[in-house]
Amino acid sequence: QVQLVQSGAEVKKPGASVKVSCKASGYTFTGYYMHWVRQAPGQGLEWMGWINPNSGGTNYAQKFQGRVTMTRDTSISTAYMELSRLRSDDTAVYYCARVTHPALWGRGTLVTVSS
Amino acid sequence: SYELTQPPSVSVSPGQTARITCSGDALPKKYAYWYQQKSGQAPVLVIYEDSKRPSGIPERFSGSSSGTMATLTISGAQVEDEADYYCYSTDSSGNHVVFGGGTKLTVL
Numbered sequence: 169q170v171q172l173v174q175s176g177a178e179v180k181k182p183g184a185s186v187k188v189s190c191k192a193s194g195y196t197f198t199g200y201y202m203h204w205v206r207q208a209p210g211q212g213l214e215w216m217g218w219i220n221p222n223s224g225g226t227n228y229a230q231k232f233q234g235r236v237t238m239t240r241d242t243s244i245s246t247a248y249m250e251l252s253r254l255r256s257d258d259t260a261v262y263y264c265a266r267v268t269h270p271a272l273w274g275r276g277t278l279v280t281v282s283s
Numbered sequence: 284s285y286e287l288t289q290p291p292s293v294s295v296s297p298g299q300t301a302r303i304t305c306s307g308d309a310l311p312k313k314y315a316y317w318y319q320q321k322s323g324q325a326p327v328l329v330i331y332e333d334s335k336r337p338s339g340i341p342e343r344f345s346g347s348s349s350g351t352m353a354t355l356t357i358s359g360a361q362v363e364d365e366a367d368y369y370c371y372s373t374d375s376s377g378n379h380v381v382f383g384g385g386t387k388l389t390v391l
Contacts, residue, residue, distance in 0.1 A: 203380065212385040213318070213326065213369050227378050230284060263325060267371065267380065268316065269337055271328035 170194035172264050172274035179280045185252040188277045190264030195272075197245035198222040203267045204238060204249045206260040207276075214260075219247060254281045285309065285374035287383035294389040301357040303386045305370030308351055313377070315353035317346055318369045320385075326369065330355060360390045 175189040190202065204216040217228035219238040226238050237250045247264055261276040287307040295301045305315060315333050318326035328337055330346035333353060343358045353372075357364055370383040 205382075212367075213320075213371075213382040215371070215380040215382055218380070229379065265326075267328075269328060269331040269335070271331075271337070273325040275325060 170272060172266075172272055174262075174264060174274040174277045177278040177280070179282065180254050182255055182281055182283055184254050184281075185250060186254060186279050187248055187250040188262050188264075188279070190247045190249070190274055192245045192247070197240075198242060200266045200272075202238075202240070202247040203265050204236075205263045205265055205267070207263070208257070208260040211260075216249070216262075221247065251279075254279075256281050285379065285381050287370055287372060287381055289368075289370060289383040289386045291384070292387045292389065294391070295360050297362055297390055298359050301360045301364070301388055301390070303355045303357075303368050303370075303388065305353045305355070305372075305383050306351050307353075307372060307381075307383075309375045310348060310351050310353055310372060312375065313372045315346065315348050316371050317344075317353075317355045318371065319364075319366045320369065321366045329368075357388070360388070362390050364388060365390045 173191045178186050180186050198221045201218045203218045206214050219226045221240045235252050240247045259281045263276045265273040289305050317330035319329045320326040329340050329344045333348040334346045345356045347354050367385045369385045
């Protein structure tokens with residue numbers, strides 16, 4: 169079955185880091201860029217960046233430069249997104265996704281940042 | 284930074300045609316994609332590369348692009364089409380993806 173399975177919800181304190189995983193199955197992991205997109209409560213979709221699972225090359229949205237790191241482990245077909253120096257406005261659902269056709273999205277991981 | 288602009292809301296009666304626009308300076312050279320997102324669910328791609336429809340998406344969904352504006356058209360909108368719709372594309376470099384702010388479609 170073609171799917172992306174994300175790690176579970178996280179609660180973090182301001183200033184901490186969070187690392188979300190995204191395990192791909194049913195397709196060639198290295199064949200498609202993996203994007204990370206987040207959505208704050210009641211807000212729109214916000215693109216964070218992508219990783220090329222084949223080369224490990226990354227491209228981050230300017231807003232997240234210096235705070236986000238995207239990595240992958242091809243041996244287990246898993247992508248990771250780590251966001252550091254968390255703030256309350258980082259509270260959001262974080263999605264991994266193949267955004268172009270054929271599109272494929274994970275179910276999302278809720279990250280709550282609260283003291 | 285590059286932006287895509289959508290109207291915040293569009294409202295139609297069932298059976299009418301709904302049109303949602305997306306404007307961006309790079310659209311003459313870059314494809315537009317359209318996502319549908321219903322409450323509490325992950326987005327679903329309904330149009331890719333301006334006008335192509337993924338399998339499983341009803342024929343009433345269509346897309347077009349002209350100049351700096353892309354348009355998602357829902358011909359004969361149904362109540363189940365109520366959702367938020369997002370366009371997305373890349374900037375002129377092709378490296379950075381950007382989503383429009385989203386349009387809430389109401390069908391009632």
